[in-house]
Amino acid sequence: MSLGTKLSKQFVRHISDKASRFVPKSGVYPKGFVVGGIHSGVKKDGKTLDLALLQNTFGKDASAAAVFTTNKFKAAPVQVSSKILKEKKGQGINSIIVNSGNANAVTGVQGMKDAEDMVLVTDSVLENSQHSTFVMSTGVIGNNLPIDNILSGIPKLALNHLGSTHEHWINCANAICTTDTFPKLVTKQFRIDEDVYTLAGLCKGAGMICPNMATLLGFFVTDAPVSPQALQQILKHAVDRSFNSITVDGDMSTNDTIVAIANGAAGGEVIESNSSSSERYAKLQHEVTDFAQKLAQLVVRDGEGATKFITINVKDALSYKDAKEIASTVANSSLFKTAMYGKDANWGRILCAIGYSDVSQANSVIPDRTSVKFVPVDGSEHLKLLVNGEPEKVDEERASQILQDEDLIIEIDLGTGAGQEATFWTCDLTHEYVTINGDYRS
C-alpha cells in the first residue's frame, strides 16, 4: 500500500453500515490499468477526495468509447472530451482525469480553457501524446474551477498516488463522488472462449439523474481486446439498458458522461464491430450490459435521500420504446415516489402516471387490458392490484407488508399482445431528498 493510499483513506467519507453493503471488500481488476484519487482543493472541506485519475499502462494504445449528455448546455469537459473522441476516432485515449465538487458547466470561455488545460497537464505528466485524455467534472454548476489547485494536483496524483490495488480503486471511486453516500465500484470476470477477461467500473450519481443519454458520471475499463467501433456500439447498447433506464429525480445533468476503455492486455482475438453477429461480440455485449446494469443500479440504491429501490417492469407493450416510456413516466412521478416513501399502496398513482405518459396519448394503452401487480422480492405471492382495468379488492395488510421491504418490483402488463418489454429502476422521493437539494451549495 502506497503512502498516498494510506493518507487519502483517512479522508474518505464515512460510509454508513446500511450503505456499506454495496461497497465491495475486494476485487479483481483488469490488467494494465492504474488508478487513484486525492484531495486537490476543489471541495471546500479541505480534505475529501476530489481528483481521480485512470491510466492505461499496458504499453499499447487503448480503444475508447463514450456517451455524453444531450443537454443543450453541455459542460466544458463534455465538449472537450467529445471533441477528443471524435478527433481520435476512439483510438489512443489512455487516461481519464475527473474532478468532483465543481461541474465546470456554464462557465463560459474560461471553463473551456480550464477543461483543455486539465487534458494538457494530464497528457504531459503521463507522457501521453496530445489529446489522449478524457476529462470529466461533476458538482455545482456555474462557478469556475479552482483550476490552479487541480493543475498542481494532477502531477502529485499521477506521480505518487496511482496503483492497481483494491484500495486504489476505492480511492478513485471516492474521488468522483459528490452527494453520494458510498463509492460505486463493480468488478467482474468472465470468459470468452478460452480467454478470461476482467471488467472494473465506477460511477457517481445520486441526484440530477434522468435518462436520455449517459445519465451521470462513470467509466469502466476492461483488458479485453475490442476495436473502438465495436466498443462504441456495445457501450451504447449497454447504456440504453442501464444508465438510461434509471431515474432519481428526472433531471438530466449538463455533465453526464459514461466512458469505456479497453486495452487488450489480457490478449486474445480482437472483437470487431463487423463481427457483431459473432459469438464473441454477443458474449461481450451481454457481459457489458449486465455489468452496466449492476453499476447503474448502485446509483439508484444511493439516490439522494432514497429509502427504497423500485424495479418497474412493463410487459406486453407494442414496442420496447413504448414500454420504456411508460416505465419511465411512472418512475418519475413525484406522487408515486412519495407514496412509496410513505409505504402507501396508493396504486391509483401508478395508473395515473401510465395514463399521462406520452405513449398513452398515442393509443398504446388500453385501460381495460391493463393489469398491475406488486411482486415481492422474497418470492412470496404476487399481489394483484388491477386486472384488465378492473380494480382488485386489495388486501391492504398484505400490501403494507410488501411495502415494508426495501426492494419492490412493480409489474405493469399492457395486454397488447405484441409482447415487448422494458425495465426501469427508480427510488422514492423523501424528506431527505429535499434536505439535500435545498441546501446543496452550502
Next chain:
Amino acid sequence: MSLGTKLSKQFVRHISDKASRFVPKSGVYPKGFVVGGIHSGVKKDGKTLDLALLQNTFGKDASAAAVFTTNKFKAAPVQVSSKILKEKKGQGINSIIVNSGNANAVTGVQGMKDAEDMVLVTDSVLENSQHSTFVMSTGVIGNNLPIDNILSGIPKLALNHLGSTHEHWINCANAICTTDTFPKLVTKQFRIDEDVYTLAGLCKGAGMICPNMATLLGFFVTDAPVSPQALQQILKHAVDRSFNSITVDGDMSTNDTIVAIANGAAGGEVIESNSSSSERYAKLQHEVTDFAQKLAQLVVRDGEGATKFITINVKDALSYKDAKEIASTVANSSLFKTAMYGKDANWGRILCAIGYSDVSQANSVIPDRTSVKFVPVDGSEHLKLLVNGEPEKVDEERASQILQDEDLIIEIDLGTGAGQEATFWTCDLTHEYVTINGDYRS
C-alpha cells in the same frame, strides 16, 4: 343566512393566517345562480364539507363549456360529463354536482354507474330535464364512492343549503377541497359596452397538478350571455394560458376538469363564436383569461407544501409553444424547485432544465444567446445571472436577499429574435410536500 350555512361553517377547515390572505372576505356574484356545500359522508372525519352543488336559477337554459384531462385513465365523472357536453352541444346544462374525498377514478363498471346516478338524482331533485348536470369528483383514486351517502346528501343539499350569499360560495368552494389549505374563490365585475357582467369561480388543486388540459377541478359562471360555441372557444383560450400554465408536481390527474357556465341573466346582446373578431368577444375573452389566471394562480399559492410562488417568463422564443415548453420544463424540475425552497441562487439548475427541454433538442435554444435574470417583485433592480451564455459575477448577498421573498419572477431570454413569449407559474418542492404525499390516504 340559512341554517345550512350556519351549520356547515363550523365544519370548514381551519385556515391559517398566512392562507387567509387569499380568501376574499366578500364578493359580488353573478345573477341567477345558487350554490352550496355540505358534509355528506365521503370524507372520513365525519364533518368536513365534501359535496358541492351549483344551480342556474335564471329560468332559461344556460350555455356550458368544459375542458377535461387527457389522461388515458379518465375517471368515471369525466367520462359522464364529457358525454353530456357532447350530447347537449353545450346547451341546457344547468347544474354541477361535485364530491371531494374520493375521485371515483379507476373504479370499473360500478364507478360509471355511480357517476351517472349522481347526475340522475341531481336532475331529479332540481327538476331539470335529463342530463342537465355536470358531475365531478376529486380525491383518492381506485376506491368506489360511498354512493348512498352522496345520493341521500344531494336532496338535503339542494333543498336546504343552496343560496347566493358570500357564505354559500365559500361553503361551495370548501366542499370541493381535498389537501387544499384554503378555499379558492375569485369574483370579478367588468363592463362590455353598457352592460355590467359578473364572473365567479372556484377551484381546488394543491397536488397532482400539471398542465396539458384542465389541470384540476374548477368551474366558473357568469351572467353574461354567450353562445355555447363561443364559450367553449373562450374557455379553451383561457385555460391554455392559466390552468395549463401552472404546475405543482408534474402529475396530471385522471379527473381534471374545468367547466364554464353562462346564463345570460345580466342581459345584453348574445356573444357568438362567429363574432370572434368583434370587440365584445375580444373583451370577454380578455376578461375570462385574466380571471382564469387569477384562479389558477391560487392553486400554485396553495401548492402542496409550497413556501414560494414563482413566475417563469420565457421571452424572445421562436414560438409560443417553444416558450411554454421551456418554461414548463424549468417549472417542473425537482432540483430547481428544491433550490428555491432552500433559497439557494443555484441558477445552474435553471440552465440545466432549459438545456434538457424537448424544445431545446430541436435547436430552439442557442446557449450563447441565452440570458437569465431574477426579477424581484418589489420593483428593485433585476439581478442578471447569465448574459448571452456567459455567467455574471453574481452578488450572492443580493441573490439571497431576493430569494427571501415569497414571490419571485425568473426571466429567461432566448434571444432568437422571433419575440414569442409565455408565462408559467410554479412553487417550490418542500419537506411538507413529501409529508403530505407520503401519507395521503391515512
